[in-house]
Amino acid sequence: MWKFLTSLRLAIVLIGLITILLILSALIPQSGIAEDRIADVRQLLGDSYVIVEWLGLDRIYFTPGFYVILGLLAINLTAGTIQRFRVILTSEGTLWRVRRVGSLVFHMSLLLIIVSVIVNYLVKFEGVYALSEGQEVSDAADAYFRTFNGPLHKSESGRFTLRLNEVIIDDDVARADAVAARVTFMPSDGDPLVDRVIATNHPLKYESLEVHYGLVNGFSPELLVLDSTGSRLFAGFVRLATVSAEGRRRYADFIELPQQQLTVNLEVFPAKDGSETPTFQMSVERRGMVALDTIVTTADTVTAFEYRFAVPRWRRWCYLNVVENPYLNVVFVGFWLALTGMSVGLVSRVMPAGRGVR
Amino acid sequence: MNLIEQICYWTAALLSAAAFFTSLLGTVFKRVKPFRFAGSFLTGALGVLTAFGVARWVRVGHPPFVTLFESMITSIWFLLLLHQIIFRLRREQGTVLLLPVSAVVFLLMGWAFSLPAEATPLSAALSNVWLFIHASFATSGAASFLIAASLSVIYLLGEKRSHPPQANSAPPETLAPLKTILNFLIFGLILWGVMIASGSIWAHVAWGRYWAWDPIELWSLISWLVYALLIHVRLTVKFSPRWFCRLNIIAVAIVLFALWGVHYVYETIHTYG
Ligand code: HEM
Numbered sequence: 045m046w047k048f049l050t051s052l053r054l055a056i057v058l059i060g061l062i063t064i065l066l067i068l069s070a071l072i073p074q075s076g077i078a079e080d081r082i083a084d085v086r087q088l089l090g091d092s093y094v095i096v097e098w099l100g101l102d103r104i105y106f107t108p109g110f111y112v113i114l115g116l117l118a119i120n121l122t123a124g125t126i127q128r129f130r131v132i133l134t135s136e137g138t139l140w141r142v143r144r145v146g147s148l149v150f151h152m153s154l155l156l157i158i159v160s161v162i163v164n165y166l167v168k169f170e171g172v173y174a175l176s177e178g179q180e181v182s183d184a185a186d187a188y189f190r191t192f193n194g195p196l197h198k199s200e201s202g203r204f205t206l207r208l209n210e211v212i213i214d215d216d217v218a219r220a221d222a223v224a225a226r227v228t229f230m231p232s233d234g235d236p237l238v239d240r241v242i243a244t245n246h247p248l249k250y251e252s253l254e255v256h257y258g259l260v261n262g263f264s265p266e267l268l269v270l271d272s273t274g275s276r277l278f279a280g281f282v283r284l285a286t287v288s289a290e291g292r293r294r295y296a297d298f299i300e301l302p303q304q305q306l307t308v309n310l311e312v313f314p315a316k317d318g319s320e321t322p323t324f325q326m327s328v329e330r331r332g333m334v335a336l337d338t339i340v341t342t343a344d345t346v347t348a349f350e351y352r353f354a355v356p357r358w359r360r361w362c363y364l365n366v367v368e369n370p371y372l373n374v375v376f377v378g379f380w381l382a383l384t385g386m387s388v389g390l391v392s393r394v395m396p397a398g399r400g401v402r
Numbered sequence: 403m404n405l406i407e408q409i410c411y412w413t414a415a416l417l418s419a420a421a422f423f424t425s426l427l428g429t430v431f432k433r434v435k436p437f438r439f440a441g442s443f444l445t446g447a448l449g450v451l452t453a454f455g456v457a458r459w460v461r462v463g464h465p466p467f468v469t470l471f472e473s474m475i476t477s478i479w480f481l482l483l484l485h486q487i488i489f490r491l492r493r494e495q496g497t498v499l500l501l502p503v504s505a506v507v508f509l510l511m512g513w514a515f516s517l518p519a520e521a522t523p524l525s526a527a528l529s530n531v532w533l534f535i536h537a538s539f540a541t542s543g544a545a546s547f548l549i550a551a552s553l554s555v556i557y558l559l560g561e562k563r564s565h566p567p568q569a570n571s572a573p574p575e576t577l578a579p580l581k582t583i584l585n586f587l588i589f590g591l592i593l594w595g596v597m598i599a600s601g602s603i604w605a606h607v608a609w610g611r612y613w614a615w616d617p618i619e620l621w622s623l624i625s626w627l628v629y630a631l632l633i634h635v636r637l638t639v640k641f642s643p644r645w646f647c648r649l650n651i652i653a654v655a656i657v658l659f660a661l662w663g664v665h666y667v668y669e670t671i672h673t674y675g
């Protein structure tokens with residue numbers, strides 16, 4: 045049994061299996077990662093897509109099989125390491141032992157990486173907020189737009205409140221990653237409040253939490269809907285989705301008013317350099333009948349059916365990712381340990397043995 | 403590209419073509435002299451490509467790491483540099499490498515030329531130290547794998563008795579020793595490993611997610627595991643060297659796909675993709 049556990053052949057089979065599974069996950073769109081492409085594959089395969097689902101090939105990283113193989117690899121690595129440790133003790137020849145030690149350090153750090161990645165995944169916390177400027181949210185589970193928590197994460201909420209004060213667009217390079225967000229982070233355990241501008245590469249750090257600017261931003265126009273008597277049916281900042289298609293970014297969405305059976309479609313056209321007020325394309329439908337389709341500025345009020353519509357103000361919104369990865373630095377230590385081990389192994393391989401080192 | 407860059411680019415392309423042609427001549431007609439020309443042509447190509455990189459760096463303000471075109475040119479530069487080192491340290495092996503390396507350089511320059519060569523300004527996310535580590539190790543890693551693949555080609559050609567003249571009838575083992583191929587694999591794995599590690603740390607710093615199963619991350623990890631597999635297969639003695647060399651060539655194709663092919667097929671957050 046020990047021979048099997050430390051055999052190189054088992055290692056080859058396990059690494060091979062993982063490689064094949066990863067290649068499959070690159071070919072078959074994975075749910076939660078490449079959602080949009082799943083529909084086309086489902087259409088392509090028709091009803092045989094059921095087999096993909098049954099085998100779990102559309103969520104390979106979350107199937108038990110994937111973790112069984114990783115677990116076996118961890119055992120194989122541990123056994124291999126122990127066995128190789130014994131070999132080092134009993135062998136002589138410095139160069140030969142240096143190579144063995146390098147390889148030993150490399151494989152042990154692989155083990156460290158695999159274990160710390162899995163442990164970190166189990167307890168990690170990742171919450172995505174979609175906030176409009178001026179909006180303040182508490183750290184309650186339902187306040188998040190989306191969360192990616194580890195299965196064993198014990199979510200104690202109410203640790204902080206976060207306010208997005210302003211989304212700052214860098215005018216000269218108006219690209220998604222030239223954006224920053226001015227936020228106020230208020231810890232609820234009495235620590236001083238933190239007011240910070242965060243951007244890509246510059247997150248806000250508080251104890252084990254990190255608040256990152258979340259790469260996507262967009263527009264939140266204020267939609268006002270009045271009935272014939274002038275009383276307000278709807279008034280609020282509506283966060284429009286940001287969709288990037290064919291290399292162009294569109295800010296468009298629809299708002300439904302169920303009682304009045306109205307659907308309001310809104311699209312925002314930012315002013316050229318993004319600083320002046322944008323214009324809005326608004327269309328109003330009721331039961332498939334389009335009553336209005338026009339360009340609106342913040343000053344206009346338009347009527348459709350017996351209602352009046354206006355977009356008096358607008359704000360920007362962006363994603364803010366709150367993350368907590370307790371064991372991530374162990375993973376990173378594992379990276380550098382592995383690379384050092386392999387480099388030591390390589391140097392001792394390349395150095396000619398004859399140079400009096402035997 | 404401004405005038406200086408264009409001159410450098412085309413000179414480097416011509417020199418690599420000349421190196422390929424002369425080393426091909428030397429191989430076919432079993433003459434030694436053409437190989438000497440080919441050697442100096444490739445040395446010239448390295449010099450001129452360095453001038454290209456410097457001229458562009460001065461003009462644009464950041465090293466050629468950002469666009470796909472730049473990433474390819476930097477890989478070619480590392481390949482020429484690695485070959486130059488081998489050429490100086492082990493003349494015979496360097497000479498034998500002239501044919502495959504000049505072919506690869508010439509083909510890559512053609513592919514690079516089909517890509518938009520315009521330099522894009524360095525956006526906020528990219529202007530940080532991790533870009534230089536991540537991109538330079540990716541390109542140098544690819545170069546090391548390309549050298550291993552070139553040696554494998556020589557080993558396979560060597561077996562068919564069409565290797566250069568001066569190595570009378572030396573068996574392929576001395577021209578492209580499997581031990582050297584293995585060392586370049588491990589060297590490539592270290593560089594490629596640093597690329598994946600630095601990319602993951604950078605992604606964590608940038609947007610709080612150290613691994614997002616992005617297609618480029620995935621294919622880079624797949625390439626890394628394929629080479630690790632290749633090394634382990636090589637270490638179980640019974641494995642036929644010919645298959646080891648063939649797998650080497652397939653593996654480098656996956657690396658080139660991971661680096662420059664992915665964006666043809668996938669939507670990826672890698673801006674240069
Ligand atoms: C994902 C898993 C693995 C990867 C990526 C990997 C990678 C590598 C690499 C790159 C080398 C050559 C560099 C060096 O010698 O340090 C190597 C060598 C080796 N590996 Fe692995 N390995 C893995 C798993 C395993 C496992 C599970 C075993 C089981 C015992 C194993 C046994 C060996 C042995 C015996 C050597 C030769 C050591 C030497 O030449 O001194 N490896 N591995």
